[in-house]
Amino acid sequence: MKKWVIFSIIMIAIIILWQFISIYQTAMSPVKDEIEKGVAVAQKxxxxxxVEEVAAYNGTNSYVIVQGTDSEKxxxxxxxxxxxxxxxTMKMKDGIPKEEVLNYLQTDREPKEIISISLAMEKNTPLWEIKFKDSNDQYNLYYVKFENGEYFQRIIF
Known part of the structure; x- marks a missing residue:
């Protein structure tokens, strides 16, 4: 009797896990498709x-941002x-390197934890997006222009 109970619990757990994986894959497939199409458009x-790096950005509009090298390296x-x-389209050398983006972070709130630094686009302006938590545990999105590091926008929530 004990073996049947244990076997039943294990089977139910496997079925639940299988369903969660299935739902996740179904939910993520449109995102993967958009990224693949965006990469194909960028390559052509x-x-x-x-292609070295690909990211999806969802702001006012959605973008796929592709970093790579051309035939001239x-x-x-x-x-x-x-x-x-x-x-x-921009050359990476015409913008601020990712490693230097934090130097352009000017805020009255102390960054407690840097979550990520990624490329973005708002109002047809190429940007770096810095996501961080401040000392009040508020989530901050800080945008600086890709070309020169000039302040663009900050969102706090």
Missing amino acids: GAELQS EELVVWVKESKEIVH
């Missing part, structure tokens, strides 16, 4: 030979809008 339109960043059109 900007003639990227290799130039590092490029390509912003592809959800309508599958390239809206902006």
